[in-house]
Amino acid sequence: MLFSFDVFPVLVILIQINQEENLNMKLITKFLFAALFITSYSTLFAQTEAEQKAWMDYMTPSPVHEMLAKSNGDWIGDVTVWMTPDSPPVKATSTTTNKMIMGGRYQSSTHTGNMMGMPFEGMSLIAYDNAKKVFKSTWIDNMGTGMMNMEGTWDGANTINMKGTMVDPMTGNDRDVRETFKLIDDNNQVLEMFEMRDGKEVKTMEIAYTRK
Secondary structure, X not given: OOOOOOHHHHHHHHHHHHHHHOOOHHHHHHHHHHHHHHHHHHHHHOOOHHHHHHHHHHHOOOHHHHHHHOOOEEEEEEEEEOOOOOOOOEEEEEEEEEEEEXXXXXXXEEEEEEEOOEEEEEEEEEEEXXXXXXXXXXXXXXXXXXXXXXXXXXXXXXXXXXXXXXXXOOOOOEEEEEEEEXXXXXXXXXXXXXXXXXXXXXXXXXXXXXXX
């Protein structure tokens, strides 16, 4: 373990010596900066083996990250949207590109297509937190100016279950949302979105993905 010490008593002694011996003040300043650097450096790296292992486990991509990486590449999405539970569904097609970033620690996705006659683009970022054992995701698109944030878990089989909030543009308040993302096989996936409306959960969207 690297050493650490209190530099200020030493500084006081040097100032006293300076007064008595007329030492160069530049020498005292250089000593002070060197001592502060050593102290900060030793504090940063003076970790126990358990702390070092915990940090390494936290930063190292896990088998769950490897599972996410299997979705890398281009996908075609068959999109179905329900504006209200009783209204006919709106159909659309989207293109999605997934890639792992920062050494395989996060998955970035870009989405393009058309929605209700307008060009659509969206972007998502998903993480798996090794320490908390949870997925976290963010979503933004050109159909709004806010962000949807979600958190959830892997069921151990083939589905990620997420819960979070999105902004209700009518009120400006957060609305509870839920998402299931099912990995059927290496070439097929299904995403389902649900929202809480008037105290009742309703299905608002389903996307069937096929690898391009």
